[in-house]
Amino acid sequence: MTERGTDERMCADFDQRAPDYDDWWLGSGSFAGRDRPGWSAEVERLIDVVRGLPPARVLDVACGTGFLTRHLRGEVVALDQSARMVEIAAARLPHARVVQGDALPLPFSDGEFERIFTSHFFHHLPPGERAAFMADARRVGRELVVVEDARRPDAPAEQWHERVLGDGSRHRIYRRSFTAADLADELGGGEVLHEGRWFVVIAS
Ligand SMILES: C[S@@+](CC[C@H](N)C(=O)[O-])C[C@H]1O[C@@H](n2cnc3c(N)ncnc32)[C@H](O)[C@@H]1O
Numbered sequence: 637m638t639e640r641g642t643d644e645r646m647c648a649d650f651d652q653r654a655p656d657y658d659d660w661w662l663g664s665g666s667f668a669g670r671d672r673p674g675w676s677a678e679v680e681r682l683i684d685v686v687r688g689l690p691p692a693r694v695l696d697v698a699c700g701t702g703f704l705t706r707h708l709r710g711e712v713v714a715l716d717q718s719a720r721m722v723e724i725a726a727a728r729l730p731h732a733r734v735v736q737g738d739a740l741p742l743p744f745s746d747g748e749f750e751r752i753f754t755s756h757f758f759h760h761l762p763p764g765e766r767a768a769f770m771a772d773a774r775r776v777g778r779e780l781v782v783v784e785d786a787r788r789p790d791a792p793a794e795q796w797h798e799r800v801l802g803d804g805s806r807h808r809i810y811r812r813s814f815t816a817a818d819l820a821d822e823l824g825g826g827e828v829l830h831e832g833r834w835f836v837v838i839a840s
Contacts, residue, residue, distance in 0.1 A: 654720035698757035752777035
């Protein structure tokens with residue numbers, strides 16, 4: 637069992653889940669029965685926030701299926717470690733460059749982007765890895781925009797989940813949630829672009 641926040645087992649997990657991943661966003665498939673009051677309306681608001689970011693040379697780190705990436709404007713590069721996520725994102729994002737690779741560290745040069753965007757990736761990084769990722773993101777891009785799970789009163793701020801993959805192997809995934817103030821604090825300050833029941837977005 638491994639304990640790196642985003643290790644190869646976690647990526648295998650996302651790889652397996654890629655074809656159904658958007659069910660989480662859409663409240664379909666295995667998420668159809670979830671009790672998530674206001675979820676769909678807030679996803680729409682989140683999309684508006686992403687669409688409202690000024691066009692820029694932007695890197696989406698851990699883009700997944702590209703569900704939010706497609707709303708980024710400008711010259712878009714998207715990175716994910718999972719081959720199946722990249723395949724889905726590339727089909728969905730004909731005008732972006734979608735690349736498969738590890739974000740830790742980012743395989744890009746200093747100052748290559750005006751903005752680093754990342755959604756629901758930061759929360760899988762334990763504190764030391766978050767600090768390292770942030771430093772690296774600031775090396776590669778001027779502005780950092782982070783979309784995350786909002787802290788909910790019914791869930792602990794951080795936890796390790798055990799997951800069992802199709803091959804029976806077990807691994808642990810770290811996950812934390814943030815208030816807008818927590819997240820801004822971690823990023824060393826920033827503007828709250830959205831704070832709702834389900835999501836927070838900080839530009840720093
Ligand atoms: C929870 S999903 C978020 C996907 C997308 N950003 C979204 O909001 O829908 C996390 C993504 O991080 C990717 N990932 C995990 N660890 C990674 C790493 N070290 N480098 C690059 N991508 C990684 C996974 O493959 C997965 O697509």
